[in-house]
Amino acid sequence: MEIQEQNLKVKITYDMLNTYQEIPFEVPAGVEGMEISFTYEMKPKEGERTFEKNKLDFGVLDQNGRQVGVSPEKRISTYISESYSDWAFRKVAAAEGTWTVVIGVFFLLKQGVEVNIGIKFYMKETRWLKGNPHTHSLHSDGHRTLEELVRMAEKRGLDFMAITDHYTYTYPDALPSTKKVCLIAGNEFTTNRGHMNFYCPTLPYTANYYVQGREGFQKISEEADKNGAIKSICHPSCHFFPWELGFEDFEWHLLEIWNSPMRADNLESFALWDRMLTAGRKVSAIGGSDYHQNYAGVNLITLPTTHVYSPSNTPSDIVDAMVKGKVVVTAQPDSSFPTITCGGFMCGDTVRLDGGKTVKVNVDKLKKGHTLQVIQNSEVIFSYKADKNIADYSVDIPVDKTGYVRAQIKHMYSPLMKVFHKIAMRFLVPKEAKDPIPEFIYAFTNPIYFE
Numbered sequence: 001m002e003i004q005e006q007n008l009k010v011k012i013t014y015d016m017l018n019t020y021q022e023i024p025f026e027v028p029a030g031v032e033g034m035e036i037s038f039t040y041e042m043k044p045k046e047g048e049r050t051f052e053k054n055k056l057d058f059g060v061l062d063q064n065g066r067q068v069g070v071s072p073e074k075r076i077s078t079y080i081s082e083s084y085s086d087w088a089f090r091k092v093a094a095a096e097g098t099w100t101v102v103i104g105v106f107f108l109l110k111q112g113v114e115v116n117i118g119i120k121f122y123m124k125e126t127r128w129l130k131g132n133p134h135t136h137s138l139h140s141d142g143h144r145t146l147e148e149l150v151r152m153a154e155k156r157g158l159d160f161m162a163i164t165d166h167y168t169y170t171y172p173d174a175l176p177s178t179k180k181v182c183l184i185a186g187n188e189f190t191t192n193r194g195h196m197n198f199y200c201p202t203l204p205y206t207a208n209y210y211v212q213g214r215e216g217f218q219k220i221s222e223e224a225d226k227n228g229a230i231k232s233i234c235h236p237s238c239h240f241f242p243w244e245l246g247f248e249d250f251e252w253h254l255l256e257i258w259n260s261p262m263r264a265d266n267l268e269s270f271a272l273w274d275r276m277l278t279a280g281r282k283v284s285a286i287g288g289s290d291y292h293q294n295y296a297g298v299n300l301i302t303l304p305t306t307h308v309y310s311p312s313n314t315p316s317d318i319v320d321a322m323v324k325g326k327v328v329v330t331a332q333p334d335s336s337f338p339t340i341t342c343g344g345f346m347c348g349d350t351v352r353l354d355g356g357k358t359v360k361v362n363v364d365k366l367k368k369g370h371t372l373q374v375i376q377n378s379e380v381i382f383s384y385k386a387d388k389n390i391a392d393y394s395v396d397i398p399v400d401k402t403g404y405v406r407a408q409i410k411h412m413y414s415p416l417m418k419v420f421h422k423i424a425m426r427f428l429v430p431k432e433a434k435d436p437i438p439e440f441i442y443a444f445t446n447p448i449y450f451e
């Protein structure tokens, strides 16, 4: 990650005693997070309690002049970003513009003091980030505290995780402090007509949690739009909680087609997605483990894992990348990873066909017995079953039709996985635990659209 630095030297003179000095500094565009350190000599007399010393407080105001935090004398360095800030500094984007350091001059020696303000800007860098956009904590029906969820995510190497408790919303500043995992504040709107995740930097809606019919939902939906919420329709074809509030007449952004362990209703969600795409709708699909607890000792927090190609590890960029369809979903953080590209374009992008193009599908770690499929407008146009493990498989496919092209990997469960699946299903969907296990999807990319 590129780091840019700025250093400011400020001379505090005796006539500034009991004043607040406002020192502006410029934050460039494209900063993921910044570290601000303040250093000056306090020079108190050894072991003596005295006002004969320098004592300065430091505050930081953002580009709109709003207080981000204040650092008392001993805390002389702070990191500020949208997903993590040190001490009691707020989680705010290190947005471009003129920020201000405020120096409160409390005690000062006659000769004054020089203050060094060092600012390091950690610049954004677009990369693949692994995460889980759907989890529950003790704030609803999950079995873990937020801190326990964070520790689990850290252990599994996740870069981001959304907290989407039923009925309730936990504000970003109230989420645990972790520099490793970008936490996204959310809420799972939960009714007997379907579930929808709202990703939102503030309370998405003030209405009561329940709705009576479509009109009630419409109201909540519109309020969430005004608050900048991004909406994901959860497990749309779920056999318990399917989405029954329609797909028209309101704004929505994401379809969660792979919810928790693969099962028959997820395959129905895939089919629904293909129908929407074939009808010409651009729909970004994600996965979500919908983690509540471990089952029979199996931790399912990363099943599946949603990867996003994001300019930074901050909630707004991650959610935006999901909306743009820069998404690949895999069974686990480090399992087979497919990508689809067309020249400089990737999944989520729209490409002009201009008579014909070629897409490149690449799979990192294609496993023996797994089948790579390329799908165009609901039809399989390429299929390859690996007869051995392949570290890096790639294939070029000509495209001569408008519509969408996407890639997926299918597989039959191994005997061991079949046992795990049956156990998980006994807890999750008991009435389907005995059904035969079909060929499941192991990973998929979002489409490239051709016009």
Ligand SMILES: [Zn+2]
Pocket: 134, 135, 136, 188, 234, 290
């Ligand atoms: Zn859920």
